[in-house]
Amino acid sequence: MPNLNFIKEYGIEKFVAQQKERIKLLEIMIKNFDDGRSKSFFCRAATLLDLIDLRSSLDKATQKIKTDKVKQSDAKNKALILKAILNEIALKKEVNW
Secondary structure (H helix, E strand, O other): HHHHHHHHHHHHHHHHHHHHHHHHHHHHHHOOOOOOOOHHHHHHHHHHHHHHHHHHHHHHHHHHHOOOOOOOHHHHHHHHHHHHHHOOOOOOOOOOO
């Protein structure tokens, strides 16, 4: 229903553009943060959270990785960082996984 309501309010073109951005953000999550066990989690996040929260989550995770000096090859810790940030947002916004 939320997708249909969005289309009614903003039109199909804006909906398609939004979905393309969700796909792009999901691809970034999988490419840079997947530990081999997080794809379905990232898919749910990309579907249920709004775009602003998704973008800010990626920014926060990237910053934390730099601050904590997590190696780029450390997929497990990178996934944990992003998942914690996404879970925190979901909890605040009362999004049920």
